[in-house]
Amino acid sequence: MNDIILPVIIGVVAIIVGYGIAKILEKNKASHIIKSAKKRATAIAKQAGKDAESLKKDKMLQAKEKFLELKAEHERVILNRDKKISEAEKRTREKESKVTSELAKTKNLNSSLESKKNEYNERLTFLDKRQAEIDKMHRRQVEQLEVISSLSADDAKAQLMESIKDEAKTDAMAYIQNSLEEAKLTAQQEAKKVVINTIQRIGTEEAVENCVSVFNLESDDVKGRIIGREGRNIRAIEAATGVEIIVDDTPDAIILSCFDSVRREIARLSLHKLVTDGRIHPARIEEIVKKTKNQIEEEIKEVGKRTVIDLGIHGLHPELIKAVGRMKFRSSYGQNLLQHSREVAKLCGVMASELGLNPKLAKRAGLLHDIGKVPETETELPHALLGMQLAERHGEKPDVCNAIGAHHDEIEMNSLLSPIIQVCDAISGARPGARRQVLDSYIQRLKDLEEVAFGFKGVNKAYAIQAGRELRVMVESEKVSDEKASELSFNISQKIQTEMTYPGQVKVTVIRETRAVNIAK
Numbered sequence: 343m344n345d346i347i348l349p350v351i352i353g354v355v356a357i358i359v360g361y362g363i364a365k366i367l368e369k370n371k372a373s374h375i376i377k378s379a380k381k382r383a384t385a386i387a388k389q390a391g392k393d394a395e396s397l398k399k400d401k402m403l404q405a406k407e408k409f410l411e412l413k414a415e416h417e418r419v420i421l422n423r424d425k426k427i428s429e430a431e432k433r434t435r436e437k438e439s440k441v442t443s444e445l446a447k448t449k450n451l452n453s454s455l456e457s458k459k460n461e462y463n464e465r466l467t468f469l470d471k472r473q474a475e476i477d478k479m480h481r482r483q484v485e486q487l488e489v490i491s492s493l494s495a496d497d498a499k500a501q502l503m504e505s506i507k508d509e510a511k512t513d514a515m516a517y518i519q520n521s522l523e524e525a526k527l528t529a530q531q532e533a534k535k536v537v538i539n540t541i542q543r544i545g546t547e548e549a550v551e552n553c554v555s556v557f558n559l560e561s562d563d564v565k566g567r568i569i570g571r572e573g574r575n576i577r578a579i580e581a582a583t584g585v586e587i588i589v590d591d592t593p594d595a596i597i598l599s600c601f602d603s604v605r606r607e608i609a610r611l612s613l614h615k616l617v618t619d620g621r622i623h624p625a626r627i628e629e630i631v632k633k634t635k636n637q638i639e640e641e642i643k644e645v646g647k648r649t650v651i652d653l654g655i656h657g658l659h660p661e662l663i664k665a666v667g668r669m670k671f672r673s674s675y676g677q678n679l680l681q682h683s684r685e686v687a688k689l690c691g692v693m694a695s696e697l698g699l700n701p702k703l704a705k706r707a708g709l710l711h712d713i714g715k716v717p718e719t720e721t722e723l724p725h726a727l728l729g730m731q732l733a734e735r736h737g738e739k740p741d742v743c744n745a746i747g748a749h750h751d752e753i754e755m756n757s758l759l760s761p762i763i764q765v766c767d768a769i770s771g772a773r774p775g776a777r778r779q780v781l782d783s784y785i786q787r788l789k790d791l792e793e794v795a796f797g798f799k800g801v802n803k804a805y806a807i808q809a810g811r812e813l814r815v816m817v818e819s820e821k822v823s824d825e826k827a828s829e830l831s832f833n834i835s836q837k838i839q840t841e842m843t844y845p846g847q848v849k850v851t852v853i854r855e856t857r858a859v860n861i862a863k
Contacts, residue, residue: 554597554598554599554606555597555598555606555607555610556595556596556597556598557595557596557597557598557610557613557614558594558595559594559595559596559617560594560617561594562593562594564617565589565596567617567622568587568589568596568613568616568617568622569589570622570623570624574624575622575623575624575627576589578624578627578628579609579612579613579627579631580805580807580814581803581805581814581816581853582612582627582628582631583600583605583608583609583612583631584600584602584605584803584805584807584814585598585599585600585605585606585608585609585805585807586598586599586600586807586808587599587609596613598610598613599807599808599809600807601784601785601788601789601806603671603672603673604638604668604671604672607638607671608631608634608635608638609631611634611637611638612627612630612631612634615630615633615634616630638671641667641670642664642667642668642670642671643663643664643667644667645666645667645670645680646663646664646665646666646667646668647663647667649666649667649680649684649709650663650666650709652684653684653687653688653705653709654702654705655687655702655705655706655709658706659736659737659738661732661736662710662713662732662733662736662738665710665713665716665732666680666683666709666710666713667680668716669683669712669713669715669716672715672716679712679715679716682712682770683708683709683710683711683712684709685770686708686709686711686712686763686766686767686769686770687704687705687706687708687709688705688708689708689766689769689770690704690705690707690708690762690763690766691704691705691708693762693765693766694759694762697758697762699758699759699762700759703739703741703742703759704759704762704763706738706742707741707742707745707746707759707762707763708763708766710729710733710738710742710746711726711729711745711746711749711763711767712725712729713729713732713733713746714726714727714728714729714730714731714732714746715729717732720789720793724750724752726746726747726748726749726750726752726753727747727752727753729746729747730743730744730746730747730753733746741757741759741760742759744756744757744759744760745757745759745760745762745763746763748760748763748764749763749764749767750764751764784810787810787842787844788806788810789806790842791806791810791813791838791842791844791848792804792805792806792813794813794834794837794838794841794842795813795815795834795850797837798830798833798834799821800817800818800821800822800826800830801815801816801817801818801830802816802817802818803815803816804816810844810848811847811848811849812848812849812850812851813834813838813848813849813850813851814851814853815830815831815834815850815851815852815853816853816855817830817852817853817854819854819855819856819857822852822854823854824854827852827854828852830852831850831851831852834850834852835848835850838850
């Protein structure tokens with residue numbers, strides 16, 4: 343029993359001793375760790391203090407640098423301000439000195455003017471006295487002369503006038519003789535001028551007014567298709583072309599009325615295509631009218647080219663060739679403008695040849711003399727001056743330009759080519775006349791009527807129809823509402839009433855249309 347208990351006791355004691363030793367070792371280790379941690383914390387605190395000190399020094403240095411920069415900038419601003427103030431003070435001192443000098447000059451001038459005024463009054467008084475004395479002396483001399491010559495003043499004046507007349511007649515005869523001798527030296531030049539002046543006196547005038555075209559139909563049944571349901575087709579044609587279409591009882595014909603012959607021709611060709619095709623509706627009408635306008639443009643170019651080739655004119659600018667082509671659709675005081683210009687060109691060529699001048703240059707000027715009547719845009723400039731500007735712009739010779747500008751005496755003639763153009767223009771019938779002026783004023787009134795409408799915002803197209811008794815205005819639906827359309831119609835009518843002179847009354851119709859277009863693919 344003792345043998346068993348003793349080892350157990352020894353084991354228990356060993357365990358207790360081992361546990362105590364372990365506790366002592368753990369306690370020593372913990373104290374060692376705490377000491378090392380305290381050392382590390384102290385080192386970190388010291389290092390943090392050093393870093394904080396260095397950071398503090400850096401920030402202080404940066405703050406000092408920023409302060410120095412701001413101080414330098416402030417000093418620069420102060421210096422600039424002081425400099426500006428000194429310059430302003432300098433300018434002010436200069437202005438003060440100038441004002442002072444001007445005031446001194448003004449005082450001196452006033453004093454000098456006062457002295458001159460006094461001097462002038464004294465001289466004026468002296469001259470009045472001298473004039474009175476001279477008049478008295480003149481009367482005495484006249485009386486003495488009358489006594490000596492036994493003639494009154496009126497008789498002496500009559501004899502003096504007779505002697506002056508005789509002397510003037512003698513001088514005039516001598517001047518005439520000298521002029522005749524000088525004329526013999528320049529006989530050929532004077533003869534050319536005499537011939538030109540003689541031809542100019544026999545120029546005749548002719549005028550025919552024509553503002554309508556007749557469109558022939560195969561049968562009267564086509565009229566109904568042209569009019570369309572409730573008149574929509576005829577309204578579409580009038581809106582697209584600006585031509586009034588008159589459908590009356592005339593058999594197999596309708597009338598196209600418009601002062602602009604180009605519009606009439608576009609409407610005539612468009613109607614011909616529509617009637618031939620058979621499909622007449624608003625969309626087709628707009629398509630055909632657009633194609634016809636392009637066709638007319640091409641025809642204008644072709645007509646211009648054929649004309650210059652027929653007349654043997656070379657090197658003409660393409661824009662001038664187009665202007666010549668546009669003459670086909672204009673009238674010159676009742677004559678077709680292209681036919682009139684061709685005739686003038688041929689006359690100028692013949693006359694220039696007879697007078698020993700350049701016939702090709704004369705033909706060129708004759709053909710172009712009325713191009714100012716067919717401008718791309720309307721202008722208030724007379725057609726002769728406008729044509730001269732067009733010719734100068736496109737490189738024509740000075741003689742040709744002067745002939746175009748001077749053929750109605752707007753500018754001075756400086757070559758013999760200019761009166762030739764004027765004479766041939768008169769021979770061809772392009773001289774002012776009563777009937778022609780009626781047509782001119784009528785066409786100008788219609789153009790002015792259309793221009794009044796274009797002066798308002800939102801107006802897309804404007805056509806004067808029914809001989810100026812109606813103005814049809816097409817507006818853009820995006821810019822003009824229904825209420826605005828009514829207001830626009832009233833405003834246009836009021837402007838026409840206040841600014842224009844016209845017979846009867848003018849009906850203003852504003853048309854607004856909204857379209858929705860989609861394409862099915």
